[in-house]
Amino acid sequence: MLAFYDTLLAIAWNWPWMIVAGGACLFIKILADELWSPIARVPGVRPALLARLLTLYHMATGSFTAYTVSMSRRYGKLYRLSSNAVATTDVDAIRLIYSSTRFKKPECYRYFAFHRDSLLSTRDIEHHRRLLLLSQKRLVGPVFSTTSITELEPLVYRAGAAAMAKRVAQYADAGQPFDAMALSRLATLDVIGEVAFGGSFESLAMAQDEGSHPVFRWMNDMTHLGVLKQVFGRLCQPWIMPRHFASERMLVEFTRSVVQGRMAAIASDHPTTRDHAAKDVLQRLIEAVDPATGDRLDVDQIIAESIVQLTLHLLMEHPDVYHRLERELLAAIPDRDQAISHATVRHLPLLNAVLYESMRLRPVGSASQRVVPSGGMVIAGVYLPPGLVVHPITSGVHLLPEIFGDDAECFRPDRWLAATPEQLRGMRQCLLTFSLGARACIGRSLAWMELRLMLSVLVRRFVLSIPPCTKTDMTPVQRFGLKPRGGRLDVLAVHRTK
Template structure:
């Protein structure tokens, strides 16, 4: 019997209807086979994960992915099926296997969603938020989104030297300028703010730490800040635009095949980006223009070799080898710095101060160490990184524990299982499967970090020479692991190592928000409502 419309005319011929039904049955059979009899059929996990990626999409869209992955592994064990061909692993022993330098596991298509798309229009029509610049209508894949190991190795080799700690420490004076501006701005604000009282001045510290991190990235990239601290607000909507793009990437990244039909589609992309509210908050044109202006005006000899910002370094590399460090490559690296270099540091700084306020005994211990070093004349007016490392040793433990408690990345770092598959415990994971480890899961492993894994206890990182400390170090995943670990790790550590003791030396802070902060997780686990009362401490203000 043919399918018909109410007019009686055939909608599908008997043969077409038959083929349609056969296709449905065949597809259903295929899905059911892989769900219950396929190579991943023996893995535990949510029932819906056998058939669809719904659990992963829902988890990413909920803003609560870290807790959901923790609960998942608590219920099902160390190897869990989270999609038809996706597996989440919680065994920290697998970190060097999956992510090690010699690993053949490549990045999954999840990262394609954070890339640009080909467009016939100008940069103003580039993707809402991307770490891949579109230059002359060509997409340049970044260090973050490249899946090819060899291509990543080549691109990273041209810039890796600049991300070394020794190289970054030559930029301390640029960071100090931003720090000095931050401290003086807050001091002036406390003298004029209408909500100042005996407890101090109310401040959204979380927001201001984002301003600081963004201005530092601008300073070390091309000796110019974004002006966030001076403005005291996100005047151009750059931060709002970043947030929207990260949410899109986190959710659509669970089904990357949908990206070419959404913001990966030039027609839809260009249409959406013309909507005034979205166009206003698109950070890409702003960042692009800043980079373009600096590349056009800067020469490699404008700075001394001891204070060589990123653009000066790249200009010199360009003069030596214009093919390896082309202008497109320079723009590529600067996009990564400016669009991806502040969020993680701001998240980590919020975590440190929040946990200090929520754990007064830790706050008091760190404060005493800073004050003792200050009273002994061991600290410069603006602390150097070396001074903080040498004379405030407890700080390193506080930072490490804060990053364990609240890692910046909220989702698993996805990789593709290579030829031959992988054996994890009693499970064989075949080649082609997408596999990943979530820092929020391994960082709370009680077998590694003890029964108090959910407690903030910096002392757990004290070097007692025990095997347990070595296991904890191997299980620390805040910056990823191996050759694809966060290239900006040393930038973040330098900022935290300098800023935290400087701020605590100059200001006293107390919690003034709700009982808890608010954490909304997309790609990053970002905190809001970090309200404090701050007031200047009784000490001589910095003058240099």
């Protein structure tokens, strides 16, 4: 036995032999992937090992979206990303994947289970179906109904559009440019606080050097933690990355304190709580009851769902569209200083077309992943076996010329105005910004309200422009969601005189 171990040690220290053995294993792996893999005939970069390395590189550098779009142009609607993963822009396949709960989320999603499994992170199909069809549809669904969204409008306007306009007015008075990207993020954060955490975080009201509410940093750290867990696995420990784990803990405890505080206020029947809480999402989550079972969401489930809960630049680049939007808003809102209601702007044709086109070209979300279920599936005429990971490429679908025209890569809101009813229906069905079917974003109606109000208030009250000699790189970069490479958008605002 000792002689055997001595032989193994001698081989281990024989570096030339180890290099030959490693090279042989690598050759066998490449040969197996190219000759015997179930997806060996799927087009893509070869060998599959190189494709995998390129995929990881572009994910790490944030250029995965641009990479997959270029791959779609080169290889068509289905191509290989590695030996066990493919990407697709096939609309029918993506519609099937997003409309069914049969397609399980891959392993990487479990790293985003913060505090407790939620709709975002769960990989258990039955658990997802139970959350979606029972608890979420009956308990959370009514929270985002048309009636509920209408009642949320005063909160959204006060915390978002009105607060944003007040902050921009300060920059306009001083004649200073401002980072529209940063203010938009703060406005979104304040709206989330107002409707889901019991009150605005008042980030927009803070002085520039005060920073924003720490919840913004906690949320960023938590998303980064999910990525770090995926990359480093068990090496991702609290003693190695204390800040990220501390942020997760603080956000959970902050949310718990808000939920328990509201429950205590409800129990005491405090009049201030009644006045504010009557409309917000937090109150509706606490009061929601499943009519079939009588069940309520417990505190931990409310915490989990609360945590889960770039149009200006395109307008600056296209002044003709910007001026037309100005005229549309001037006609709809004669008084510059009046409070804008969603009912006033929700049906404005050009406003909606601009938002549709902006979300098409610069979606804030990135591609998700799903696992092919038992029985396999066919995409673009190719059979894919069970267990294979499929990446639906949203950005690639948004650039399909057969859906959006030969100028699909151009910002042209008129495509939504000049389309026939059939073309318009096709484009809307292929706009995957909020996903679709069983995977559709439950808060999309709230997001639409915020987008319309925010853009209308800014364009109606201010003349906006990019300061001279300002370099702005809005190339989408994947950082959990899609963000501009430059990280900021400097805009100069001047008060409108009428």
